[in-house]
Amino acid sequence: MTVMARFAPSPTGFLHIGSARTALFNWLFARHHGGKYYLRIEDTDRVRSTQEAIDAIIEGLEWFGLNWDGSTVFQFERAARHAEVAHALLQKGMAYYCYCSPEELEMMKEEARANGLSPRYNGMWRNRDAHEAPQGVKPVIRFKAPQEGETIIQDLVQGEVKIANAQLDDMVILRADGTPTYMLSVVVDDYDMGITHIIRGDDHLTNAFRQYHLYKAMGWHVPAFAHIPLIHGVDGAKLSKRHGALGIEAYRDMGILPETLRNYLLRLGWSHGDEEIIPTDKAIKWFNLEHVGKSPSRFDMAKLLNLNGHYIREADDKRLVDLILPLMHPRLGRDVDTLGQERLLKGMKGLKQRAKTTLELAENGLFYTRHFPLPRDEKAQSLLTENALKYIGEVSRALSAYEGLWTEDSLHEFIKTCADTWGIKLGEVAQPLRAALTGQGISPSIFEIMEVLGREETLLRLRLGS
């Protein structure tokens, strides 16, 4: 059997971080098994579905790096096929027309409430003859749900789950205007697309019982279900706005790398022993549904940022430069010039050691791209004492006469020797040099910076920056 999985978002807002994880699990499952992974946009709710949301989902998934097979399926375009299945169920005697008025439905709700039950349809038209139909009323089509016994699903994450069939009322599958309901569309699409595994949030678990009977009524094979627990905030409450950003694009804009988010969301609800760092190639190799946890996982921003620091250090330097250039533009008020770009590339080795986001990386790299005068932060300002300026002057003179290699190691060696000669600690001269060369109190190694800046710029900065 070829595994066929799908991600089926409803385009009613941004791509939620929890949905992104659902997409990831489906994608990993399909890739692990050498199967297919499809994207189906469930846009049947014409009022709430927007083009903007569709774009956000597609862009979000592309950024996240989850490529899907074939072309995107739009559910609404398949409405005629869904209606056809509703009529087929009618033919089979598994569905029926219902002519209830809104008032009658309201009464049923009231009645259920009065009996302490959840609102449900009472089967009024289940066994009524068509000739009793009121004139001029367009009927809906309802599915004949089983009334006795129980429905059991062997969920690949939740284990065996069951429901008493008495709880399943006869749901509408085709509205009076001929449009299908969500519950029908999902089943028909999953069947037609050949989906073998439905991996989705456990908020859909109760839907699975209803969907199960639609498959059975059509004589279709029921796919395997895997309902994954939702993501909670660090305080254990269901993830909501007050915990921070919910849309995937917000994480991108915060400077998180997609591979970080893949690793982080994977670990949020799935484990492989104690492994924390799981790059995507390993994730594909190891992913299975057996190790998806049954309880909700907690989203921890601090962990995400630490992991991002790791992936930034691992990332290709040129890629990082390309990522930060647009972030630098608004800070500089101009594009980074070619010289600045070259320095960023050379200096990336040091820069990326301490950044937890690409925003931070951009901020930290600005000094490579600035022209005079360099703005100074408070710490740099405080480092440039009279004594410090004296040492900067000494270093400048020594460096002007220096004829050795202009490399990090040689410069380190040289300035260390100078400091020794002057009877001071290296730090006493290194800190002021940092302030003069970068305008900052914190930076990568100043010897690395000197190498990247080159002799001329280093000497210029020492002269003008002190």
Ligand code: GLU
């Ligand atoms: N469209 C549904 C949602 O966005 C998902 C349906 C499914 O995965 O079966 O929640």
